[in-house]
Amino acid sequence: MKFGLFYQIQVPKPWDEQSEARRIWEALDQIAFAEEMGYDSVWFSEHHFRPVWSHNSAPDLTLAAVTQRTSRIRMGIGVVLAPIHHPLHTAARMATLDILSKGRVDVGLGRTGYPYQLTPYGTTLEDTRGMWEEFAQVLPRIWTEEEVSHDGEFFHIPPRNGGPDRVAGTLELYQKSLNGAHGPTINSQNALMTAGFCHEDAKVAKSRGTELISWYLDQQRERARLVWRGVDPASVPPDYQGYYERDMRLAAGPHEGDPTPSEVVDRGANFCVGTPDDCIRFVENYEAMGIEQIFCLSAIGPATNEETMNTLRMFGKHVIPHFKAKEKAA
Numbered sequence: 001m002k003f004g005l006f007y008q009i010q011v012p013k014p015w016d017e018q019s020e021a022r023r024i025w026e027a028l029d030q031i032a033f034a035e036e037m038g039y040d041s042v043w044f045s046e047h048h049f050r051p052v053w054s055h056n057s058a059p060d061l062t063l064a065a066v067t068q069r070t071s072r073i074r075m076g077i078g079v080v081l082a083p084i085h086h087p088l089h090t091a092a093r094m095a096t097l098d099i100l101s102k103g104r105v106d107v108g109l110g111r112t113g114y115p116y117q118l119t120p121y122g123t124t125l126e127d128t129r130g131m132w133e134e135f136a137q138v139l140p141r142i143w144t145e146e147e148v149s150h151d152g153e154f155f156h157i158p159p160r161n162g163g164p165d166r167v168a169g170t171l172e173l174y175q176k177s178l179n180g181a182h183g184p185t186i187n188s189q190n191a192l193m194t195a196g197f198c199h200e201d202a203k204v205a206k207s208r209g210t211e212l213i214s215w216y217l218d219q220q221r222e223r224a225r226l227v228w229r230g231v232d233p234a235s236v237p238p239d240y241q242g243y244y245e246r247d248m249r250l251a252a253g254p255h256e257g258d259p260t261p262s263e264v265v266d267r268g269a270n271f272c273v274g275t276p277d278d279c280i281r282f283v284e285n286y287e288a289m290g291i292e293q294i295f296c297l298s299a300i301g302p303a304t305n306e307e308t309m310n311t312l313r314m315f316g317k318h319v320i321p322h323f324k325a326k327e328k329a330a
Contacts, residue, residue, distance in 0.1 A: 228244060
């Protein structure tokens with residue numbers, strides 16, 4: 001079992017002139033401390049036009065600062081929104097980030113589940129699947145081929161020299177390792193991302209954890225109300241219908257019969273909230289299902305820097321060592 005952090009850079013209101021900057025600087029301190037506590041990775045989302053929920057529109061720049069404060073922890077972007085970027089730009093920025101981190105970068109690609117952050121960039125929902133597939137095909141080639149060219153439906157690249165030699169060399173070595181490996185899949189791991197709050201005092205864990213999860217659930221509903229604003233339901237493509245229907249139900253909530261935030265915390269199935277023992281049980285339940293990595297969003301909106309640091313400390317002192325000991329005993 002591996003443990004990671006997940007960041008949206010949530011900035012709850014009311015704001016002052018330093019609210020956003022303060023949260024980013026706190027995140028840098030938290031990540032450096034998390035490395036000391038034994039965390040394996042940190043992941044940043046990419047979101048645009050999502051005030052309060054996520055002030056994380058340039059994750060690669062924030063992670064560049066992380067590279068200079070850490071030496072071991074891996075860092076990833078989950079995910080680069082392919083339909084609003086060009087693969088050449090992404091290839092150059094991720095390769096540079098990988099050099100700054102000395103080879104610790106993981107890159108995730110996605111297309112987003114709603115139109116709100118796409119349309120300002122001139123992208124339509126109908127094109128996102130094709131753009132994502134084409135992006136995923138050409139991006140590794142930019143890093144590995146001495147000269148790359150591409151003439152696709154969405155991206156056109158005349159013959160040009162590829163990315164930094166170091167990245168190409170690293171990927172060549174990685175491919176050699178893959179070719180010599182056994183089994184049908186390589187580095188296939190199942191990960192869970194959830195919100196997390198841990199405190200040594202059970203009463204504090206329950207009361208404050210419930211407050212934070214209540215805020216988190218409210219913000220998910222606010223997000224759902226925002227991201228489809230102005231969209232004609234008849235124009236939603238078939239492969240986005242599931243996202244649309246989910247968000248419409250969420251936006252209309254909470255519904256009669258829905259569990260309260262306190263009941264959600266008590267069930268212990270959706271969020272990693274509680275004492276260290278509670279958090280250990282949460283992780284073990286998912287470990288039994290085949291989950292191999294847990295990414296916790298611990299800097300939940302209203303959580304203070306001190307509260308987030310304490311969650312990291314509880315994981316570093318109790319939760320992570322528990323699973324390290326299990327691994328050694330196996």
